[in-house]
Amino acid sequence: MMSPQPVRDAPNSSPExxxxxxxxxxxxxxxxRVSARRHTALPRRPTLIAVVLAIAVTLLAxxxxxxxTGARQWHDKPQExxxxxxxPRVPDQPPESEQPAQPPGSPGGQASPNGCVDPDPQxxxxxxxxxxxxxxxxxxxxxxxxxxxxxxxxQVQKGKPAQLVSSIPVDxxxxxxxSLVLSPSYDEDQLLYAYIATPADHRVVRIAPGDPPVPxxxxxxxxxxxxxxxxxxxxxxxxxxxxxxxxxxxxxLAGKLLRIDTFGHPLKDNPNPASPIYxxxxxxxxxxxxxxxxxxxxxxxxxxxxxxxxxxxxxQLGTPAWSWPDRPGVAGCTAPPGAIxxxxxxxxxxxxxxxxxxxxxxxVPQTMLAGTYGRLGPxxxxxxxxxxxxxxxxxxxxxxxSSDDRVIRIQPPSGGSGSGPD
Numbered sequence: 015m016m017s018p019q020p021v022r023d024a025p026n027s028s029p030e031x032x033x034x035x036x037x038x039x040x041x042x043x044x045x046x047r048v049s050a051r052r053h054t055a056l057p058r059r060p061t062l063i064a065v066v067l068a069i070a071v072t073l074l075a076x077x078x079x080x081x082x083t084g085a086r087q088w089h090d091k092p093q094e095x096x097x098x099x100x101x102p103r104v105p106d107q108p109p110e111s112e113q114p115a116q117p118p119g120s121p122g123g124q125a126s127p128n129g130c131v132d133p134d135p136q137x138x139x140x141x142x143x144x145x146x147x148x149x150x151x152x153x154x155x156x157x158x159x160x161x162x163x164x165x166x167x168x169q170v171q172k173g174k175p176a177q178l179v180s181s182i183p184v185d186x187x188x189x190x191x192x193s194l195v196l197s198p199s200y201d202e203d204q205l206l207y208a209y210i211a212t213p214a215d216h217r218v219v220r221i222a223p224g225d226p227p228v229p230x231x232x233x234x235x236x237x238x239x240x241x242x243x244x245x246x247x248x249x250x251x252x253x254x255x256x257x258x259x260x261x262x263x264x265x266x267l268a269g270k271l272l273r274i275d276t277f278g279h280p281l282k283d284n285p286n287p288a289s290p291i292y293x294x295x296x297x298x299x300x301x302x303x304x305x306x307x308x309x310x311x312x313x314x315x316x317x318x319x320x321x322x323x324x325x326x327x328x329x330q331l332g333t334p335a336w337s338w339p340d341r342p343g344v345a346g347c348t349a350p351p352g353a354i355x356x357x358x359x360x361x362x363x364x365x366x367x368x369x370x371x372x373x374x375x376x377x378v379p380q381t382m383l384a385g386t387y388g389r390l391g392p393x394x395x396x397x398x399x400x401x402x403x404x405x406x407x408x409x410x411x412x413x414x415x416s417s418d419d420r421v422i423r424i425q426p427p428s429g430g431s432g433s434g435p436d
Contacts, residue, residue, distance in 0.1 A: 127417035136424055139170035140417035145404025147194035147392050148421060152201060154398040159421055162190040162241060170421055182227055185211045188236045193245035207253060209245040211236055216243060218255060230278040235260040235268040246302035249309035252281055256299035256313050269296045271313060271326055285328045295331035301346035312354055314344040336367060346393035348401055350426040357390035359406055364390060366427060380427060387422055388412060401426050
């Protein structure tokens with residue numbers, strides 16, 4: 015699509031003027047010009063009378079003035095490119111007269127979507143299947159988006175159609191495409207890492223452009239109907255994998271936070287250097303996020319009586335850092351400077367905790383976007399400090415709009431600048 019070209023002012027054109035007409039200027043004529051028509055003979059009497067009358071009419075006309083007719087109604091009639099032209103408007107935003115009427119009760123004062131066209135400026139991509147993961151590209155303008163059930167990965171950017179990047183074979187009944195991250199050295203290798211469900215297990219796979227997925231870590235227990243799990247990259251470049259319990263025993267890879275390198279090998283500073291297990295005690299994890307300031311790892315989880323946020327520690331996980339007795343359905347999380355933002359599926363909101371320099375929480379938590387976009391799933395932080403979110407509305411039994419499911423990009427209320435993705 016060609017970019018709109020600026021409209022140039024027409025050469026030698028004048029803007030249209032509105033308002034009272036100017037007064038007609040007095041016109042005077044020289045007597046010598048009036049009498050200079052015939053010098054050879056005097057006119058006869060009738061002709062002389064006619065000439066005198068003509069002179070009188072002319073002089074009276076020269077002395078005449080026109081009264082101002084008073085104030086006139088202002089008509090704002092824009093000109094093409096002239097100084098009275100209509101003001102510019104944001105691209106893709108229709109004029110006010112063309113915007114659809116806002117339905118009663120619509121959140122945020124935004125017009126309703128029309129098919130896959132969504133007028134909300136915070137919406138980046140529309141008409142996806144439920145989104146399980148978002149990996150923002152280094153340019154902070156585009157992102158790779160994973161669909162849980164289909165295993166497809168799309169590259170999305172505001173104002174551009176989604177482009178299919180990869181299609182990963184998954185077992186949708188056991189979780190599908192659960193999570194996705196960029197390689198710690200993505201600028202050099204262009205690799206992706208995904209956490210997926212197969213008919214045999216849950217596993218971490220590596221994806222190179224144009225190649226089939228390559229297993230990195232396999233044999234993680236799975237359970238039918240569970241989509242628990244998450245993937246993140248630590249500040250040290252380690253791959254972090256949160257796994258669901260799936261009824262596994264303490265020695266299995268189920269219900270753990272795993273810490274491996276990009277080849278699937280355990281990190282040497284794990285509690286057991288020969289094991290990928292870093293922490294134990296997870297049940298149904300929904301999200302992983304890493305603080306950009308100190309590298310602290312947070313995990314959202316669902317217990318039988320509450321939802322919780324853990325701070326990862328070596329060995330058995332201790333007391334949760336935060337608990338939700340009302341069980342809002344915590345999902346993905348992200349850590350903008352000075353805060354932890356947790357997406358909530360059941361409550362259809364974004365929950366914000368403010369962190370203190372000492373590592374605890376301070377102030378009053380905030381609930382954002384309540385009911386605005388429906389069920390929120392994955393969350394991640396871009397290098398420019400904006401939070402990206404995905405929705406999980408289709409097939410969830412709740413209300414949907416024509417543009418679901420969507421990818422959203424918002425400014426975190428902390429107002430801090432970004433320090434990189436989770």
